[in-house]
Amino acid sequence: MSSIAEQIKVLDNLPGVYQFYDVDEKLLYVGKAKKLKNRVASYFNKKKFENGKTKAMVGKVAKIKTIHLDSEIDALLLENKLIKEYQPKYNIQLKDDKTYPWICIKNELFPRIFYTRKKIKDGSAYFGPYPSVKMVKTVIEMAKKCFEIRSCNHVLTKEKIEKGEFNTAVDFYIGNCKGCCQGKVTVSSYNERIQHVKAAL
Incomplete structure (x- = not known):
C-alpha cells in the first residue's frame, strides 16, 4: 500500500468527499471538501490537533479514498448519505452534540x-x-x-x-x-x- 504522502500527492483539488480507512480497510471517517487535496493534506500537516480523538484517528489512517463531485453542495449531500449508511467511528466520536438534527x-x-x-x-x-x-x-x-x-x-x-x-x-x-x-x-x-x-x- 502506498504511503499517506504518496496517496495525497496524486489527489486533485476538486470538490468531493474523502474517506479515511485503517490498515484493515475499516472506514474511520468521512468528510467533504471544496478542494480535496488541500483538505486531506491539512490533517497530516498539523503539529497540534484540536483534540486527542482527531490525533488518534489520523494515526490510524492507512488508506485514503476520494469521490469527485460537481459542487460543494453535492459533496455535502453525499457526505451525509455515507455517514448515515456506514456510521464511521470518528464521525460519531468527534461530534460534540450527540443529538443529531x-x-x-x-x-x-x-x-x-x-x-x-x-x-x-x-x-x-x-x-x-x-x-x-x-x-x-x-x-x-x-x-x-x-x-x-x-x-x-x-x-x-x-x-x-x-x-x-x-x-x-x-x-x-x-x-x-x-x-x-x-x-x-x-x-x-x-x-x-x-x-x-x-x-x-
Whole structure:
C-alpha cells in the first residue's frame, strides 16, 4: 500500500468527499471538501490537533479514498448519505452534540419544512439524522428555493385563509413565497411539491 504522502500527492483539488480507512480497510471517517487535496493534506500537516480523538484517528489512517463531485453542495449531500449508511467511528466520536438534527415535513395544511432534534409521533415525516445543523439548514434552503415551499411559521387552516387572517410576508413580494396564506396556492399543487421534496431527501 502506498504511503499517506504518496496517496495525497496524486489527489486533485476538486470538490468531493474523502474517506479515511485503517490498515484493515475499516472506514474511520468521512468528510467533504471544496478542494480535496488541500483538505486531506491539512490533517497530516498539523503539529497540534484540536483534540486527542482527531490525533488518534489520523494515526490510524492507512488508506485514503476520494469521490469527485460537481459542487460543494453535492459533496455535502453525499457526505451525509455515507455517514448515515456506514456510521464511521470518528464521525460519531468527534461530534460534540450527540443529538443529531432531523428535517421535519410537518403533518398539516401546506406543510412547513424545518429542522428539529426531537421526533414527535404526530404523522409528520422525518428525514435524517444529519451530521450537523449547518448541513440541515443548507438542505432546507435548497428545498424551499427549488420547490417553492413556504418559509413562514403560520399554522394555516382553510377557515383562517378564507377569512384573510394572515398578513402577506415580504417573501411574497420578492417572489420567494407563492402566497399559501392568501389562498393563491391550491392544496393539491403544494402537496405535489412536497412529494418532490420527499423524493429528493
